[in-house]
Each structure stands twice: as C-alpha cells, then as structure tokens.
Amino acid sequence: YFCLLLGVFLVELVAGVLAHVYYQKLSEELKQHLNRTLTENYGQPRAMEITASVDRLQQDFKCCGSDSSADWQQSAYILSREAEGRRVPDSCCKTVVTGCGQRVHPSNIYKVKGGCITKLEQFLADHLLLMGAVGIGVACLQICGMVLTCCLYRRFQLHFS
DSSP states (O other): OHHHHHHHHHHHHHHHHHHHHTHHHHHHHHHHHHHHIIIIITTOGGGHHHHHHHHHHHHHTTOOSSSSGGGGGGOHHHHSGGGTTOSSOGGGBSSOOTTGGGOOOTTTBOOOTTHHHHHHHHHHHHHHHHHHHHHHHHHHHHHHHHHHHHHHHHHHHHHOO
C-alpha cells in the first residue's frame, strides 16, 4: 500500500512540476491555436462544434476575437458569403441578434484589450491557483497515509515478532 501511495504521489509531483515549467509554452500555443481556429475553422460546415465553442467563449468571456475584433477581418467566415456583410460574428455583440455583427462599434460589440486570449488566460490562471491548492491538499493526505502505513507496518512487525 505504501509503494502504491508513493507511486501516485511521485506521478502527481512530476505532473505538477511539468505543468509549472510548460505554463508559458501553453500560453503561446493557446494564442496560436485560438487565432488559427478563428481565421480558418469558424463558420465552416465541417466545424460546427468549433463555431459553437467560439461563440460560447465570446459570449461567456464578453470578448471578441483572439487579440481584438480586428482578428475577424481576414477570417474565412467573414470573407465568405455566409457572413452576409458582417464584420464580426454575432457572438461578439453585447446583445446577440441576427446580423448585429455588421456594426462594429464599442456600443455594439465587446472591445476588450487583449481580446479573448487575455480573458481565457486570466480564467486559467485563476483556476490554476485553485487546482494547485487542491493538489497540495491531496499530496498532504497522501503523505499522511504513507506515514500511517509505515507506523502500522512497524506495529505489526513488533506485535507478530
């Protein structure tokens, strides 16, 4: 039992260290993939799940585009006939109605400094702290379990010797 707890503890420790080390790289990858997703996949018939996810991201975080609403200008969706004159998707609008993305004005769409990527990074950073605290709590419980296992083993060894 001690070896099992020790193994799980070491795996969690390595995962925590790797998460900390690669956090910056994760941020850069996130920026690249979000921007590529917006420009290449949004609104495409083969990527309806991606479209729904981006719409939800923009509405939940009250943002527009990866870095700004200007990110949409070169997207496949805005350049297509499906956009019907929109300059941003309707999910960028503060009040979503069909065709509201035609008017790009701060009173109509979310103009967040840093765009959705900043909001998403902040969300992840806030929750990373919580996940780290929970991880430390679980690690403490595992260490207590290992100590108690050693104590129990010694008692059995003394009692049955």
